[in-house]
Amino acid sequence: MSTIEKLKGFKDYYPEDQEVREKIFDVMRNTARTYGFLPVDYPSIEYLKMYQIKSGDELVSQTYNFKDKGNRDVTLIPEATPSTVRLLLARKDMQRPVKWYNIPKLWRYEEPQSGRNREHFQFNCDFFGEPQRQADIEVIALACQTLNELGLKGLYEVRLNERALMEKILSSSGSKDTQKSLQIIDRIHKEDESTTIERLKEQGIPDEKLYDLMKFLTSSYDLESFKNIPVDGIENFEEMKYVKTLMEKLKSFGFKDVVFHPSTVRGLAYYTGIVFEGFDKEGQFRSIFGGGRYDNLTVLFGGEQIPAVGFGMGDAVLEKMLIANGLWKRKNEELACFVIGKGVQGQTVAENVANILRTNHVITELDLSGKSIARSIGRASSRGYKVAIIVGDEEAGKGVVQLKNLSSGDQKEIAPENLLDHLSRKS
Amino acid sequence: MSTIEKLKGFKDYYPEDQEVREKIFDVMRNTARTYGFLPVDYPSIEYLKMYQIKSGDELVSQTYNFKDKGNRDVTLIPEATPSTVRLLLARKDMQRPVKWYNIPKLWRYEEPQSGRNREHFQFNCDFFGEPQRQADIEVIALACQTLNELGLKGLYEVRLNERALMEKILSSSGSKDTQKSLQIIDRIHKEDESTTIERLKEQGIPDEKLYDLMKFLTSSYDLESFKNIPVDGIENFEEMKYVKTLMEKLKSFGFKDVVFHPSTVRGLAYYTGIVFEGFDKEGQFRSIFGGGRYDNLTVLFGGEQIPAVGFGMGDAVLEKMLIANGLWKRKNEELACFVIGKGVQGQTVAENVANILRTNHVITELDLSGKSIARSIGRASSRGYKVAIIVGDEEAGKGVVQLKNLSSGDQKEIAPENLLDHLSRKS
Numbered sequence: 001m002s003t004i005e006k007l008k009g010f011k012d013y014y015p016e017d018q019e020v021r022e023k024i025f026d027v028m029r030n031t032a033r034t035y036g037f038l039p040v041d042y043p044s045i046e047y048l049k050m051y052q053i054k055s056g057d058e059l060v061s062q063t064y065n066f067k068d069k070g071n072r073d074v075t076l077i078p079e080a081t082p083s084t085v086r087l088l089l090a091r092k093d094m095q096r097p098v099k100w101y102n103i104p105k106l107w108r109y110e111e112p113q114s115g116r117n118r119e120h121f122q123f124n125c126d127f128f129g130e131p132q133r134q135a136d137i138e139v140i141a142l143a144c145q146t147l148n149e150l151g152l153k154g155l156y157e158v159r160l161n162e163r164a165l166m167e168k169i170l171s172s173s174g175s176k177d178t179q180k181s182l183q184i185i186d187r188i189h190k191e192d193e194s195t196t197i198e199r200l201k202e203q204g205i206p207d208e209k210l211y212d213l214m215k216f217l218t219s220s221y222d223l224e225s226f227k228n229i230p231v232d233g234i235e236n237f238e239e240m241k242y243v244k245t246l247m248e249k250l251k252s253f254g255f256k257d258v259v260f261h262p263s264t265v266r267g268l269a270y271y272t273g274i275v276f277e278g279f280d281k282e283g284q285f286r287s288i289f290g291g292g293r294y295d296n297l298t299v300l301f302g303g304e305q306i307p308a309v310g311f312g313m314g315d316a317v318l319e320k321m322l323i324a325n326g327l328w329k330r331k332n333e334e335l336a337c338f339v340i341g342k343g344v345q346g347q348t349v350a351e352n353v354a355n356i357l358r359t360n361h362v363i364t365e366l367d368l369s370g371k372s373i374a375r376s377i378g379r380a381s382s383r384g385y386k387v388a389i390i391v392g393d394e395e396a397g398k399g400v401v402q403l404k405n406l407s408s409g410d411q412k413e414i415a416p417e418n419l420l421d422h423l424s425r426k427s
Numbered sequence: 428m429s430t431i432e433k434l435k436g437f438k439d440y441y442p443e444d445q446e447v448r449e450k451i452f453d454v455m456r457n458t459a460r461t462y463g464f465l466p467v468d469y470p471s472i473e474y475l476k477m478y479q480i481k482s483g484d485e486l487v488s489q490t491y492n493f494k495d496k497g498n499r500d501v502t503l504i505p506e507a508t509p510s511t512v513r514l515l516l517a518r519k520d521m522q523r524p525v526k527w528y529n530i531p532k533l534w535r536y537e538e539p540q541s542g543r544n545r546e547h548f549q550f551n552c553d554f555f556g557e558p559q560r561q562a563d564i565e566v567i568a569l570a571c572q573t574l575n576e577l578g579l580k581g582l583y584e585v586r587l588n589e590r591a592l593m594e595k596i597l598s599s600s601g602s603k604d605t606q607k608s609l610q611i612i613d614r615i616h617k618e619d620e621s622t623t624i625e626r627l628k629e630q631g632i633p634d635e636k637l638y639d640l641m642k643f644l645t646s647s648y649d650l651e652s653f654k655n656i657p658v659d660g661i662e663n664f665e666e667m668k669y670v671k672t673l674m675e676k677l678k679s680f681g682f683k684d685v686v687f688h689p690s691t692v693r694g695l696a697y698y699t700g701i702v703f704e705g706f707d708k709e710g711q712f713r714s715i716f717g718g719g720r721y722d723n724l725t726v727l728f729g730g731e732q733i734p735a736v737g738f739g740m741g742d743a744v745l746e747k748m749l750i751a752n753g754l755w756k757r758k759n760e761e762l763a764c765f766v767i768g769k770g771v772q773g774q775t776v777a778e779n780v781a782n783i784l785r786t787n788h789v790i791t792e793l794d795l796s797g798k799s800i801a802r803s804i805g806r807a808s809s810r811g812y813k814v815a816i817i818v819g820d821e822e823a824g825k826g827v828v829q830l831k832n833l834s835s836g837d838q839k840e841i842a843p844e845n846l847l848d849h850l851s852r853k854s
Contacts, residue, residue, distance in 0.1 A: 004477045004513050004728050007470060007501060012514050015465035015527070022456065022466055029449065034785045036792035038442035039449055043434060043546060044471070044503075044532060045491075050431045064472075066493035069536050074434065076471075076503075086431050087439050095806070097795060100442070105471060105532070109496050119470060134778065134795050145785065253782040301431050351561065355680040358461045359572065365463035368524065368561050379522070 009110070009118035019330045021121075024150060024318065025103055028123040031146045032101035035138060037125055040100045042083040044107075048073040050082045053300060054270060064107040064118070076107035080124040080312060081297070088128055089303040096129030096306075099138075106314075117316060123289075126310030133242070135309050136274050136293060137249050143278060143289045143311050144255045150318070151327045156288060159220065159261030160246065160276045163292070165239035166265055169231055173213055176204040185217060186267040220259040223247055229260075246274065257281070270294045274309070280321050288321060289313035335423060336363040336387070338380035338406075340373060343393035350391045353401060353416055360420055381406050387423065436537070436545035446757045447749075448548075448742065451577060452530055455550040455740075458573045459528035462565060464552055467527045469510040471534075475500040477509045480727060481697060491534040491545070503534035507551040507739060508724070515555055516730035523556030523733075533741075544743060550716075553737030560669065562736050563701050563720060564676050570705060570716045570738050571682045577745070578754045583715060586647065586688030587673065587703045590719070592666035593692055596658055600640055603631040612644060613694040647686040650674055656687075673701065684708070697721045701736070707748050715748060716740035762850060763790040763814070765807035765833075767800060770820035777818045780828060780843055787847055808833050814850065 006012060013021060029039070048065050065075035077083060084100060107119045125142055127135045140158060147156055166185070167178040175181040184199045197210055205213065212230045221229055226244065234240050243260055250258050266275040273293030280288065291311025298306040322328045337357055341350025354366040365385065367376045373390060380388045390402040395413070403422065404411040414422060433439060440448060456466070475492045492502035504510060511527060534546045552569055554562045567585060574583055593612070594605040602608040611626045624637055632640060639657045648656055653671060661667050670687055677685050693702040700720030707715065718738025725733040749755045764784055768777025781793040792812065794803045800817060807815045817829040822840070830849065831838040841849060 004474065004480070004509070004516075006513065006517075007472055007474060007499070010470035010472065012470070012517070013466075013468035014514065014518065015467060018466040018468050018529075021468070030788070033790050034788055036790065039440075039445040040442060041440035041445050041448070043437035043439070044534075045434055045437065045546070047431065047434060053431070064495070066495075068491070068493075072434070082431070086433065087441065089431075090433075090439070091441065102445075107471075119472070130795050132795060134793065137778075138793065141782065141785075249778070252779070254786065351564075351676070352679070355568065358568075359681065361457070361461055363461050363463065366561065366565065368557050368559060 007118075011117055016330065017328075020322075020328050021315065021319075023331050024315065024322075025121070025123075027149045028103060028146055028313075029101070031142060031149055032123075032125055034145075035099070035125075035142045037099040037101040037127075037142070040084065040087055040102050042077075042087060042102075042104070044077055044105065045074050046077055046083060046086075048075045050086065050301075051075065051078060054082055054297065062108050062110060064109050077104065078106055078108050080104050080106065080122055081126070081294075081310065082301075084124065084126050084310075085297055085301055085303075085308075088306065089298060089301060097135070098128040099126075100128075101125045121315040123313040123315075124310065126308060128306050128308045130309075131295070131307040133246065133249075135307070136246060137253075139291065139309050139311055140246070140250060140258075140276055141253055141255055143291070143313060144250075146313065147278065147288065150322065152321065152325065154257070155282075155321070155325060156278050156280050157257040157259060158250075158255070158276055158278050159264040160243060160258055160274060161261055161264045162239040162243050162274050163265065163271050164273060165237055165243065166262065168237060168239070169213075169216075169234070169262075170203075170205075173209045174205045175200070181205075182265045183267055185263055185265050188217060188263045217262050220261040222259050223251065226260070243274070266290060266292055270297050270300065272296055276311070278313075280324075282324075284324065285317045285320055288317050330384075336365075336385045337389055337423070338365050338367060338376075338383070338385040338387070339389045339391075340367040340376045340380075341391045342373060343396070345393045345396035346391040349396045349401065349416065350389070353389055353391070353419065356416075356420065357423075362420075362423065377404070377406070389419070434545075438544055443757065444755075447755050448746075450758050451742065451745065451749075452548070452550075454576045455530060455573055456528070458569060458576055459550075459552055461572075462526070462552075462569045464526040464528040464554075464569070467511065467514055467529050469504075469514060469529075469531070471504055471532065472501050473504055473510060473513075475502045477513065477728075478502065478505060481509055481724065489535050489537060491536050504531065505533055505535050507531050507533065507549055508553070508721075508737065509728075511551065511553050511737075512724055512728055512730075512735075515733065516725060516728060524562070525555040526553075527555075528552045548742045550740040550742075551737065553735060555733050555735045557736075558722070558734040560673065560676075562734070563673060564680075566718065566736050566738055567673070567677060567685075567703055568680055568682055570718070570740060571677075573740065574705065574715065577749065579748065579752065581684070582709075582748070582752060583705050583707050584684040584686055585677075585682070585703055585705050586691040587670060587685055587701060588688055588691045589666040589670050589701050590692065590698050591700060592664055592670065593689065595664060595666070596640075596643075596661070597630075597632075600636045601632045602627070608632075609692045610694060612690055613692050615644060615690045644689045647688040649686050650678065653687070670701070693717060693719055697724050697727065699723055703738070705740075707751075709751075711751065712744045712747055715744050757811075763792075763812045764816055764850070765792050765794060765803075765810070765812040765814070766816045766818075767794040767803045767807075768818045769800060770823070772820045772823035773818040776823045776828065776843065777816070780816055780818065780846065783843075783847065784850075789847075789850065804831070804833070816846070 063075045063078045068074050103123050106122050110116045170178045170181045181203045216230050247258050264277050271292040272295045275292035277290040278288040289311050293309040295307045339350050339354045341347035354364045357364040388404040400413045403414045490502040490505045495501050530550050533549050537543045597605045597608045608630045643657050674685050691704050698719040699722045702719035704714040704717040716738050720736040722734045766777045766781045768774035781791045784791040815831040827840045830841045
């Protein structure tokens with residue numbers, strides 16, 4: 001044991017987990033690149049006021065904010081979007097559309113009993129400068145393909161909604177303050193039904209409309225069940241047609257598990273169009289990703305109006321879901337050698353062999369244990385190495401090495417200069 | 428312009444730079460894996476006292492420390508080694524040797540006029556549990572191979588020294604407090620020669636030894652010039668023999684630019700054996716990487732004694748050196764398509780084609796500009812795409828797409844279902 005300890009609410013990652021995380025981050029980066037998104041990066045510390053502008057004081061109470069040594073009110077970044085928008089507004093020369101991704105670390109000062117960590121990584125993708133449907137589709141498809149590449153195809157659903165559509169429906173139901181009503185809906189799954197009904201009443205929605213509204217809000221609809229939506233004339237709303245087209249397009253691209261989900265409104269006030277969240281179908285976890293269209297955020301930050309749509313996908317829920325589905329697994333290395341040298345000459349040859357393999361990008365562990373060859377081979381097998389290369393003084397004298405296939409147990413003598421050729425033929 | 432701004436001392440990275448950084452981080456991870464190092468990760472915030480134990484108050488004055496909302500004295504991590512050692516000591520079950528790497532972000536509250544950023548990433552590799560020469564060699568070779576993989580072969584040198592050797596030489600020269608003398612030597616290139624001489628005198632080194640000592644300290648020695656070292660009997664010190672063996676081994680592995688460098692002592696008090704730093708040969712920049720053996724740090728942290736050797740390589744100097752050598756370049760994508768759809772049907776086909784390509788991991792940009800085909804093609808070329816796929820209503824009607832090679836200008840009609848096959852044959 002040590003006299004030093006980790007802070008509560010934070011997590012260490014040892015190789016058995018960190019190798020999996022690095023694979024996940026690779027999948028995120030590669031999938032984003034596949035969709036033509038380019039990487040950006042920004043500081044982990046920003047002025048606190050940037051978040052006050054966007055999210056008000058509720059978020060701020062949960063940030064890791066502090067006064068720095070220059071007495072500035074700063075915070076560890078709690079989300080990615082403000083920094084991304086800041087970068088966009090600082091450069092006039094960016095050719096539009098601008099499609100950016102990043103995987104920053106984010107911090108929240110949550111109470112430890114919430115079960116959430118105080119830091120996590122989040123995969124963020126934002127599509128700026130394109131007001132059209134296609135941008136919405138690309139962003140949702142990219143989120144879905146990322147999950148598919150991770151092996152989660154068929155295990156999640158995307159819940160889609162449209163903020164303007166909800167505002168129209170609430171308004172025509174008699175709601176006086178649609179923003180407040182949206183906030184009530186945002187909490188619908190956290191409250192008793194009676195509490196929600198009471199609060200919606202207070203917003204001016206009359207009793208006779210409440211039954212159908214609650215039914216509408218607590219259901220979800222796929223393309224087949226659209227006709228069952230209990231809102232009169234909803235099929236004539238432009239936004240409803242739009243949601244339907246999105247769902248049809250995504251389906252035609254192979255992303256079938258997308259539903260229209262009226263209670264997905266995403267509390268943050270700055271969304272202006274579609275909003276969406278990804279959930280595991282079993283309903284075990286929080287949302288896997290969430291996002292939407294936010295065409296006015298650049299204006300809120302003092303810049304020109306730039307259409308925007310994006311999503312964030314945290315690594316914590318993803319980790320839980322991959323574990324639950326048996327997909328939290330280390331990469332199987334194609335080619336990995338465990339080199340064992342015994343005796344003075346044998347060790348020197350082993351060192352040289354390891355150096356040649358590494359210089360040629362073969363993953364190579366050089367055994368330094370000083371244990372018997374049998375024990376070293378046992379250790380190589382238990383660590384997942386495919387091949388052992390063994391050199392004693394006898395082999396060194398003859399100018400050969402023993403090449404042992406650790407799966408089959410086959411062993412043969414081979415000249416060191418033929419090793420690379422031999423290994424690459426086998427892989 | 429925007430009303431929000433970035434904090435001083437921090438840097439944003441736009442795609443033209445961030446793409447290069449991601450490539451560099453990939454090289455680091457892959458090279459570490461090649462040497463059998465495994466990834467770990469740890470929080471960005473730790474108790475401040477962890478650094479006070481190791482480095483005293485000087486480092487602490489430069490950390491981003493603050494009181495968190497629970498009134499704990501915490502800090503953004505200024506270096507990687509303490510967290511790594513904390514992880515090691517927290518797990519008794521790790522099979523030794525333990526070889527770990529990570530690329531954490533680190534923070535220092537430096538004055539902005541220092542020209543250094545307040546945050547940077549650092550590639551760290553540590554080799555625990557192996558007291559032998561081979562661990563020292565692996566760690567230095569790994570640092571060198573990382574630079575070689577980045578294209579810097581021949582442009583840097585490694586300066587090697589041994590702390591125990593220096594202590595013996597200083598001691599036999601009459602130094603009363605060898606740690607203090609080492610600190611003076613650590614600053615030798617930052618001070619006037621006369622100041623250094625004055626301070627060494629204060630440590631008890633007599634005038635008649637100072638001339639040779641200063642000559643020794645301000646030179647460096649390769650394997651050929653070892654005989655010129657102006658220290659009597661130095662060839663008999665075990666540590667000197669050890670340094671020579673290391674240099675010979677590294678040379679035999681192809682890492683030739685390694686010199687014995689007496690003034691490289693690395694100020695931090697916890698090094699116990701070899702120390703080393705990598706520098707550009709032109710001498711333009713600070714050190715590219717630095718490290719050494721630190722066999723007692725685990726004891727300082729209240730754990731058992733575990734031999735350790737490691738290095739850290741920051742991304743800031745590396746960035747400057749790559750830029751200076753014309754090596755700060757974006758990756759050339761093997762296969763990248765720019766898909767242009769015109770007309771209602773053409774656009775639908777283009778969307779489907781883009782979806783198929785992306786699902787098959789081809790980097791694909793879908794043109795949404797609404798501009799003329801000629802302008803869209805111009806944009807594709809200027810963004811480095813190799814291939815344009817063009818679909819108008821006419822092509823859509825005929826069930827084909829136009830495939831245009833943007834380098835040669837060649838264009839041909841092809842059925843969409845043959846695209847993938849055709850593209851992969853070309854790559």
